[in-house]
Amino acid sequence: MNLIFKNATIIDKNSPFHNKQVDIIVENGIIKQIGNNITAEGFETVELDNLHISKGWFDSSVSLGEPGYEDRETLANGLDTAAKSGFTDIALQPNNNPIAERQGDIAFLVNRSAGHATNLHPIGALTKGSEGKDMAELFDMKNAGAVAFGDHNKAIADANILKIALQYVQDFNGLVIAYSQDDKIKGRGVVHEGVISTRLGLKGIPALAEELQIARNLFLLEYTGGKMHIPTISTGRSVQLIREGKAKGLNVTCSVAVHHLVLTDEVLCDFDTRYKVAPPLRPEAERELLIEGVLDGTIDLITSDHNPLDIENKKLEFDLAKDGTIGLESAFGALMTVLPLEVIVEKLTAGKIIFGSDSHDIEEGSTAGFTLFTPTGDRKFTKKDILSKSKNSAFLGRTMKGKAYGIYNNGKLILNG
Template sequence: MKVLLRAATIYNPQSEFHLQQQNILIENGTIAYIGPDEQHADKVIARDGLCVSAGWVDMHAFAGEPGLEYKEDLESLAAAAVAGGFTEVLLLPNTEPVVQTKSAISYIKNRSQSLPVTFLPAGAVTVEAAGKDLTEMIDLHRAGAVAFTDGTHPLQGADVMLKALQYLQTFNGVLLNKPEHTRLTENGQMHEGEASTRLGMKGIPALAEEVTVTRDLQLLRYTGGKLHFSLISTAAAVASIRKAKEEGLEVTCDVASYQAAFTDETIEPFDTNYKVAPPFRSAADAAAIKEGLKDGTIDVLVSGHVPQDVEAKKLEFDLAEFGIINLETAFAVAHTTLELPLGALLEKLTTNPRRILGLPEVRLAVGEAANLTLFNPHITWEPTAENTKSKSYNSPFFGQQLKGRALGTIHRGQLVLNDSF
C-alpha cells in the first residue's frame, strides 16, 4: 500500500528535511520519497497544519494485563496510545503477576506483534516489586526488557538501590526509580501545604521526594551506572538533578505532561480525578518544572497513564486510588500548559526517550522504516469520556479545551488515523 502525506511539515533534527514542508510517500511501511513532487498513492493524507515527526515514545504507562484487565488491557492501551500519537510505550511491571520472568517479557512482546504500537517491557528490579531480593535482571535483559524499575513501588532500601545500580552495569542497563520516601507519604492524599490544611486532608510533603532524590544521587556517585528518575514533581528535585548533571553523573529524569497543568490550589476539591501520585504541587514547583524542561534538566515528558476503574475512583477522596489516564491527551496537555517550544517538546517525546532506553534512532529519510506520528499543533479540541479509547475514565481533562492533537501514526506498516481526521 502506498500512502502520501501531502505538504507535511517535518520535525526531525536527524533528517535533512527538518522544518521543511514536503510530500512524503510511504510504500509498504518504508519511506520511498520525500520532496516537492506529487506522487501516486493509494491513500492521500492532506490537511492544513499537518506535521510529522518520529514516532512518539512514552516511558511511563500502566496496562492491567495480565491480572487487571478490567482497568486496561493491551488492546485498549494500544488504541489509547495510537490516539495519543505514541508508537512505542514502556510498560510498568506492576501487573498480576509482576513482570519478573522471561516468560512474562515474552508474553508482552508476543501480544503486541500484531498491534500498531510497540510495547517495551520493563522488568521488575526486585522480586514481586517488594523492594527486597533482586530479580534475575541479566536474564530479563536478554529476553527483551529495555529498562528496570519497580514501577509504582519506589525502591526504599539504600542497599537494594546500591546493588541494583552495580548489577545493571554488567550490561549497561538503566534503572528507573520513582523518588518517594513512602514512610513520609503514608496516608497522604494531596500536596502538603495551605490547601491540604484548609481541606482537612493529610498532606504528601515535597520532602518525601527530595530526600529520595538526594539519597539516590549519593548512591549513584558511589556506584556509577545510569539512573533515571520517574515522575519528579518538586523544585528541589529539579535543582538537585540539575546540579548532578553539571557534575557529570549519568542521571536523567522525566515528568508527567500534566504535572504543571494544576496546582494544589487549582484542583477541584475532593474530585478524585485530580488525585495523582506525585500530587499536583505548589505554583513554585510548577514553575520549576517548566524551567527544568526549558533548560534541559528534565529530559522526557511521559503520559503517567494510570487507568482506574469506576469502583476505584467513585469513592471518598481518601479512599480513592491514585492516577489518571493521559495517553490520549499527553501531547495536548503539555503543548497547552508547559510554555515549551514545539521542537523542544517533541525532543522530549522522541529523541531523548530513545537515547535513554537504548532504542534505535528514527530518521525521516528515503529507505528508512516509517515510524511516524502525524499531528497538528494548532487545532483546539475537547477530550470526552464518550470518545476515549481507554477502558477507564479517570481524567480531569474531559471537557477542557486543549491545543494540539495527534492525528494518527504509521508504524509496523500500519496506518491508523484518529476519529477526528
C-alpha cells in the first residue's frame, strides 16, 4: 500500500519536523519523502481534518480474554479496537485461561496475533498459575516472545520469590512487573479508604496498602539489581517513593492508568460498578499528585489498563463486581482533558523502549509506524464509540477532547470510521 499523508502535523520532540505541517510519502511500508506540497502519482491520499501524526502508541497493560474468555473479548477484535484507538503496540496481560505461563502459551498468542496492524507483545506470568508460590518458565517464555513477567493485578506476597525472579532474569535482560498491593492491609476493601468510603458504607483500601508494597519492592530491587516496572500506581506517596528510587539509580519504571489521571472517587456516589477498578480511584489531591508525577517525568508511561468484563461480572452488588474498565477507545480523548498534547504523546510512546520493542522515528528511510489523530474537537463519549465486545467503560457520558483516527503500521492503514 503506497500512501501520501497530506498536511500532517508531526508530534515528535526528536524529529526536525516536530510541530511542522508536512506531507509524508510511504512506499512499501517505508517513509520515502517528507516535505511540503509533495505530489505522487499512483499513491492513495490520506487527508483528515487537522491530522496529526506521531510515532505509534504503546499500551503497557491490556487484557483481551482470549484464550478462555472470548465472550469478553477476542484477540482479533481486541487488536482491531487497539488499532482504531491509535495503538500500534499493546502488551497483553497473562490473565487468560489458561494463564500464559509456558512457552507454548506465549507462542500461541504470538502466532494468533500475526498479520494484524497492531503488534501484540505478550507478558508472561511471573509465577505458576499467578498464585505467587513457584516461579514460572521465564526463560522459555522469553525465547517464545514474552516481553516481561508479572502476575496481573496480583502482588507477590513472598518477598523471596520476587528477589529470586529479579536475580534470575538478569541473565537474559528480563523485565519484572511488580504489581504493588499488600493484600493483608487491603483486606476486604473495595474502594479508597476515606470520606467517600465512609459516606457510602463501603469497606476501604488504605493508600498504605500500595505504598508499603512499593517500598518493599524497591528495597528488593536495590538489593538485587535488575529491572522492575511498577504498573498503575495511584497515590502521591507512591510517586514520591519511585522518585526517590530513581534518584538512587535504581532501574525502575512505572505507569499510571488513564482513569486515575481523570477520575476521582467522587464518581462512586451512585455505587456504579463501572468505576470499580484496581487499584481504586483516589481523591482529587492524589489525582493532582499523579499529574505532577507525569509532568516531572517520574511516571514513565500512561496505560489504558483496558480490561473487558461481561455483564455477569460487572452488573452486581459493588462488593461482588470484578475490578476493571475498558479504556482503549477513550484513552486519548480523556487524557486531552487533563494533560498537554506533547506530554501525552511522550507517555504513550515511551513503552516501546521500556519493553524492548522496535521504535521507528519519523524520518526518511525509516519503517513507517504511525498513530493518526486530532487534538481538537469536543465530543461526548457514548456507547457508539465503544468498539470492544464488552461495554464496561468508566468514561461513558464524559466529554472528550480530540480523537484517534487510527494507525498506519505493518503496511496496513486502519481508520476508525
